[in-house]
Amino acid sequence: EAGVTQFPSHSVIEKGQTVTLRCDPISGHDNLYWYRRVMGKEIKFLLHFVKESKQDESGMPNNRFLAERTGGTYSTLKVQPAELEDSGVYFCASSQAIGLAGPHTYEQYFGPGTRLTVT
């Protein structure tokens, strides 16, 4: 079974430019999460999709960030316009729908991340 994949692995852009990150979750996982780790700090939650709906976007820093998950499959996270403080590693994670099979079955599996550098 393929894991969570993210594209690109690295992106270097100038301040003011636009970047779009993509995440493909594990097949069949309804829940998709975006997280970000700024260097030396903790991994912070950005938002959570259940299928195509935004369940929780309380972690989105500001309106320069736009996440979509059309069709409930892959997701994109667009940063427009990028600022220096947006630099960091953006992780995507996915999990199954909560069911009766036990809590361990809906833990989050992480992708390798996209390292974004804004210069």
Place this chain on the structure above:
Amino acid sequence: GQQLNQSPQSMFIQEGEDVSMNCTSSSIFNTWLWYKQDPGEGPVLLIALYKAGELTSNGRLTAQFGITRKDSFLNISASIPSDVGIYFCAGRDQAGTALIFGKGTTLSVSS
């Protein structure tokens, strides 16, 4: 917002030594998780804990969910070079919600 205090920030040990790291929170969690991140990879789940007082092992790794539900620790016994990486604790209030992470413990193992 909720924060996790993870310590130590980094550790430098000799191969064969045991390692211990912990996380504390000002609020209660219903789930504690421990992840490991290798360079260029995403966090990989090591151990998940769902009940206060629960002690769970995964090979040389042992983790416990604190009785107060505000802390957890991870022990690694007889460390080996491939244990090198960043270890993150994470807590969660409810199933299916976002994880709150500690800042990580960077482990270096010399052979």
